[in-house]
Amino acid sequence: MSLSSKNSKGILAFYQKNLFAFILIALIAGVGVGYQLPQQAGLFTWMGELFIRGLKMVIVPLILSSIISGVSNLGQSNSLGRLTLKTLGYYLITSLLAILTGLLLVNLIEPGVGAPIPSTTESLPELSSEGASLKDTLLRMVPSNVFAAFSQGEMLSTIFFAVLFGVFLTKVNEERYRTVLSDFFNATFEVMMGITMLVILFTPLGVFGLVVDVVAEQAGDTVRLTQMAASLGKYMLTVIGGLIVHAFVTLPLLVLLLAGINPVQHFRAMLTPLITAFSTSSSGATLPLTMEALEHKAGIPNHIVSFTIPLGATINMDGTALYECVAAMFIAQAYGIELDFWQQMVVVITALLASIGAAGIPMAGLVMISVILNAVGLPLEGVGMILAVDRILDMMRTAVNVWSDSCVAAIIAHSERKSIHNAA
Template sequence: MFPFKLKLHWQILIALVLAVLVGLAVGREAGIFGVSFYAIFEFVGKLFLNALKMLIVPLIVSSIIVGVAGLGGSDNLGRLGGKTLGYYATTSLFAILVGLLMVNLIQPGVVDGDPKEVFGFHADVAALEETVGGKDSGDVVEVFLRMIPVNVVEAAAQGQMLGLIFFSLLYGFFITRISEAYGRTQRSFFEGMFEIMMRITDLIMLFAPIGVFALVAKTVADTGLEAFGPLALFFFTVVLALGIHFLVVLPLLLYFVGGVSPRRHYAAMGSALLTAFSTASSSATLPITMECVEKNAGVSNRTTSFVLPLGATVNMDGTALYECVAALFIAQAYGLELTFATQFLVVMLALLTSIGVAGIPAASLVAISIILGAIGLPLEGIGLILAVDRILDMMRTSVNVFSDSCGAVIIGRSEGETGILQPKPKAAPV
C-alpha cells in the first residue's frame, strides 16, 4: 500500500487514519461504476479476516503441541501452566474491579426521567426490582462443558477453541510419554507445521495495511460518529476503565513483576495492537501477536507457543471489564440499584464467561446476555449498547491482546529467560 519503506505498525497506523477520513467522506451510498465503496470495503476486509482466520486452527494446534511437547516432563508443564493460569485469572480480576469501580463512580446509566421513555424500554421496571438477583449462574457450566469436545474435528470446524486447546494440550503431553522413535516423528511434524504457519502469516501481513483500511473504513462508513451521542457517558466510562488497565495496571505488572520496560513492550507490540484494534478479533490477531512477542520482545518460542494460544481463548481482560460495565450500566438504565451480593455475582460471572468467549467480533454480547439473565434483567437492554459496541469491541480486543503479550513476557522472565525486551547493542564504530 505504501511505496516507501515504513515499519509495519506505521503502515497500519496510517491506514487507520486514512480509513476514518475516507469512511466519513463516502458513507454507505457513494460508489463508482455502480459499485458502492462500502461494498468494496466489506469485500476487501472480509478477505483479510478470512486469511487470518484460515491460520487459527492449524496455528493453535501446532503451537500448543510443540510448546507442551517441548516442556518435557509433567513438572515443567505443571509449573508453566500454573503460572499462566494464575496470571490470566489475576489480570482478568483486576480488569473487572477497575470496570466495577468506574461504573459505580460515574454511573453512566443514571438519567433524569422515566427510563422507559428515555431508553424506550418495554419491561416493567417495578417487576424487575423483585427478580433481580434471584437467579443463579448455572449457564456458566456450559463454559466448562465446551472444554471437552465430543468431536475434535467438529470443534475445529466450528471454532470452539476451548475444546481444541484442551485436546492439543493432551496430545502434546502424551507425545512425551510415547517411545522416542514415535515422539521424535510427531514433534518434527508439528514443528514443521508451526514454521509453515508462521511463514504464511508473514505473507498475509504484507497486506495488513490494506485489510485494516478496509475494515475500519467500513465501520466508520456504517456508523459514522453520530451513534456516540446518546451513549457518550457509557462510552467514556468503558474507554476510561480500559485505559487504566492498559496504561496503568499492565505496565505496573511488567515493571514490578517482570522487571522490564513497559515502553519497550508497547513499541514491540505496535503492529499486533493495531491489528487487534482493526479486526476486533484476538484469535485472528494471534499469528501477529506471536510474531511480535518472539521477534520484537525476545520471548522464547517455548514460552510463546504455550502462553499466547491459551491466552487468545481464556484471557480476555478487556472483554471481562466490558461485560461488567455493560451489565451494571443496563441495570442503572432501568433505575435499579444492585446490592453488593448482586454486583459480586456480576464480577464472578464476568470472570467465568470471559474465559469461554470466542475471540471474534461481538462475541461478548453472548456473555453479557448470560450475565443479564443470571441477575434477572431482560435481554432488551443489550440494544442500548449496540450502537457503540463495535468501536468498543476494537478497543477491548487490543487490551486482550496486550494482556496476553504481557503474560508471555512476565512468565518468560520468571522462567529465567534472558534478552527479553533488552535494548539492542549499538554497532561498534568503524
C-alpha cells in the same frame, strides 16, 4: 465455481468487512425514521425484536459447547503442568483486575442513571431491586434439573455444569474422550459459532429496529433525546476510561514489578500487533503478528510464546471482561435496578467466565453480555441501548486483550528464567 457464486461471496466479504459502516448507517437511519415517523415505528421495530430473539437462541448452546470444549481441551494438553497453571493464574488475575477497574468506574460515574429506556421493558415484573444473598446465588448455581436450566436460560447453572462436564470429560478413557469431545462438542462449538456469526450479520437491521423503537418513543421530547445521547456518551467514556487505566497503569505496573521490563519498550515492541488488533477487532487474526513481535522484538523465548499466546487468545480477554461488566451495570442503572454487593459479585464472576468463553472475533462480546444480563435477571432488550457504539469499543477492548496477552507472556518468561536459575 459460477460467476454468480463468486459475486455472492464477494458481496458477503465486502459486507462483513464493512459491517461497522452498515451499523452506523442503520443507526442514523433509525434515528431519522423514529423521529420523523413515530406513528409508523411498529413497521420496523420487529427487526430489533427478531435480532434479540436470535441472540437469545444462541446463548445456551454456544456457552455450553465453548466452555466444555475449552476446559476439556485444556485439561488434555500438557497435563496441566506448572507452566499451564502459572499462565492460567496470571490470566485470571489480569482479567479480574480489569473487571474490578470497570466496576469501580461505573459505580462512581453512574452513566446509566437517567438514561431513557424502551417502554416495552420499562415495567417488567421480574425486575426487582431486592438483593440476592450469597446462599441464593450458590443455590442458583447448582441446577436441580440441568435440562430445565438450559431451557430457562439459567446461565449460572449452565456455566457451572459446563465447567464440571469439561473437567470430568478429561477423566474418561482416550477413545471415549475423543468420541465425545472431538466428534461432538468441538463440532457443536464450530456450528454454534457459525450460527452466531449469522446472527451478527443481521446487526444493522437489529440496530435499525431497536433505535427506531427508542427514538419514536422520545420523538418530540428533546429533553429525553438529549438525556439518551448524554448517557451513551458517559457510558463510552466509562468504558474507555477503564480500558485506559488497565492498559496504561495496571498492566505496565505488573510488567515492571513482576518481569523487571521497561513497559514503554515492551509497548513499542508490540505496536504493530496492537494496531492490527485495533483495526481488525480480532485477537485471533492478530495472533501470528503477536507471536512474531514477542519473539523477535521483545525477546520472549519461543516455547513461552507458543504456549502462552494461543492460550491467551482463547481465554484471556481483559478488555472484553471490563466492557461486559460496565455494560451490565449501565443497563441495570438505566432500568433503575440497584444491584447489591452479591449481585455485583455475580456480575464480576460471570464477566470473568464469559470473557473466557468469548471467541476472538469481532463483536463476540456482544453475545457474551447477554450471558451476564441473564445471570443477574436484567432484560436482554437492554443490549439495544449499547449496540450503536459497540464496534468502536470493540476495537479498543481487542487491543487491550492483545496487550494483556503480551504482558503475561513477559511475566511468565521472567518467572521461568528465575525458576530455572533457582533450580540450578
